[in-house]
Amino acid sequence: MAAPNEKWLYEKTKDSIFFINILPRHDKHGAINDLMKTANHVEEGKREEFLNGDGHCATGFVVENGPDLLKILTCAHVIEHVYSATDPVSTHDCNRVFITQVLCDHSELSFRRPGQNAHPQRVYAKGRIIGISCEDDLLLIQVPREDVVDLDEICMRNHPHLTFPSTQPAAFDVCAMVSWPPLRHRTAVIGRVSHTSRSFDDLGQENPVGYRMNLMEVRIGSELGSSGAPLVNGNGKVIGMLHGGFRDAFSYFLSLNDIMLFLAHRGVVVIRKFLLLLEP
Structure with missing residues (x-):
């Protein structure tokens, strides 16, 4: 090649890349601890560190760019303390106990612009987890486009899938x-x-x-x-x-293979010709 x-x-x-941060809800520490007990691979003495702090971060990228919603793919292992392959966690439980925050590339550029001092903190959009594979380390997040902001305005620039x-x-x-x-x-x-x-x-x-x-x-x-x-x-x-x-x-x-099958089974359009080769 x-x-x-x-x-x-x-x-x-670059315009398709998002910063992802998933942090525990302060009022759900008990529920998170219960999930960790079920997953049973985090030592009891180390569970407290997953309940306090600023969460865990990853990179994500846009896989679907709709008129009202963005769908962003990332890794699930930022929350692997609450699941195992044999004891998976549901998207309902993920959204119940975690807050999912995303930040677009354009917002970061504006935040770092020389002389920008009106916004001392980054403004994250809240996402919702709509798909997870605890066997394959895949996580799909949905974000309303109107919530993706560039400082104090809706980000009008493109986030291509x-x-x-x-x-x-x-x-x-x-x-x-x-x-x-x-x-x-x-x-x-x-x-x-x-x-x-x-x-x-x-x-x-x-x-x-x-x-x-x-x-x-x-x-x-x-x-x-x-x-x-x-x-x-x-x-x-x-x-x-x-x-x-x-x-x-x-x-x-x-x-x-794993990425495309995961997305196809969750309604994201991928290459049909390729999927026909993957299906048994």
């Missing part, structure tokens, strides 16, 4: 990622696909949640808070979503 134009990939992707290719990635394909670790929005990196399907056993990692998906191995850098970022190919199509980085040189991504 020809080397992509990195700047073009950056420009095509990213699309998917009709073919699978392959080893040595060039790829790129734009993510949003805390305070470092528009973090852009280039890499290459190393292997398209690693199991957790291949990685030698503990897996207390019981995740069952295989992961694509990519020689690319990632940071805490980058999880949920899209990996795009040279045509700007999403070929994976960041699960995490376990080793110095490599990061690991949820597969195109």
Whole structure:
């Protein structure tokens, strides 16, 4: 595959990226603790840290851009303390015990604009979790467009949805990622696909949640808070979503198959031709 134009990939992707923060509701600590007991993989002495603080953050990207609503895909493991693969949590319980906040790229640009001092704090939009896969680390968030603001006004700029290719990635394909670790929005990196399907056993990692998906191995850098970022190919199509980085040189991504099936089963339009190849 020809080397992509990195700047073009950056420009095509950046407006679709959101910062995600999910924090516990102050009046639901008991319910969250009950969910943690059911999931039963967080030590009792460590559960308190999930009840206090500012929540857990990730990167997300737009997968559907409707006239009234945005749908944003991210990783579920920001709330993995309340679920396991064998004891999944429902979207109802997620929304009952957590507050989901999102921030768009344009709002961050305005917030950081030199001389901007009228708004000392970022203004988040509240989202609602509408889909979760506790086996595959996928979370779908819905946000009213009118709630996505640029400082004190509705953000009128475009938040384009990213699309998917009709073919699978392959080893040595060039790829790129734009993510949003805390305070470092528009973090852009280039890499290459190393292997398209690693199991957790291949990685030698503990897996207390019981995740069952295989992961694509990519020689690319990632940071805490980058999880949920899209990996795009040279045509700007999403070929994976960041699960995490376990080793110095490599990061690991949820597969195109798992992402597309998850979205299709939750009403997000993806490539029908490709889905026909995935269905048994």
